[in-house]
Amino acid sequence: MRIDLERLKNTMTAQVYKNNITANNLANINTTGYKKDVAFSQLVKNSINPKVEVKTNFSQGQLETTDNPLDIAIRGRGFFTVLKDGREFYTRNGHFNVSSNGILQTSDGLPVLGDGGEINLSQGDFTVGDVLISDHGEIYIDGDYVGNLKIVDFNDYNGLQKRGENLFTADARLVPEVLDEPDLQQGKLEGSNVNPLQEMVKLIELQRNFESSQRAISTIDRAEGKAANEISRY
Secondary structure: OOOHEEEHHHHHHHHHHHHHHHHHHOOOOOOOOOOOOOEEEOOOOOOEEEEEEEEEOOOOOEEEEEOOOOOOEEEOOOEEEEEEEOEEEEEEEEEEEOOOOEEEEHHHHHHEEEEEEEEEEOOOOOEEOOEEOOOOOOEOOOOOOEEEEEEEEEEOHHHHEEEOOOOOEEOOOOOOOEOOOOEEEEEEOOOOOHHHHHHHHHHHHHHHHHHEEEEEEHHHHHHHHHHHHHHHHO
């Protein structure tokens, strides 16, 4: 009975963790380019502690039209490359703007990288002309070519880790492959791939399972207490 009680407690801990993952997905319903996490648990052989694994679902989010020329959506595979703390990070969030010195950057102020490094959209006097970005990532200012967006992809998305701010890093074993012909859409953004109805149903199921585990623990505690009292009589 003690083993059953310990297993129930561990199961409840796993349920709380999965509940937090689901709640975080719901909190990011409106986060551009967000990829939902999926948590699942399994019992390890000869163990009473369920192992919880979290994997990111990289399915395509719905494209939303903004008509902002600095909003770019990726259709299909690939990631934008940005610079943070001297290293490359990757994101699906294509909501960009221009810094005071003409550098294309994310909404968090991180430089967006092109095939030649940071992308300067200024005309020399820090004014930006008409920006055209082709389906394959070529950037034109007032008709003049200034470079390509650096869109990369990986052969195994399991090697990508979330690092906050809607950014990913890659395991050392993964080599980013620059896509020659990515599928981009200017004036659009990729929405989150979270389905709010599915996540709400999952949240309710987790809460019900947690309550069932609580009741089971209470029943075991009462049974053990009753047994201890009866034994003390003798």
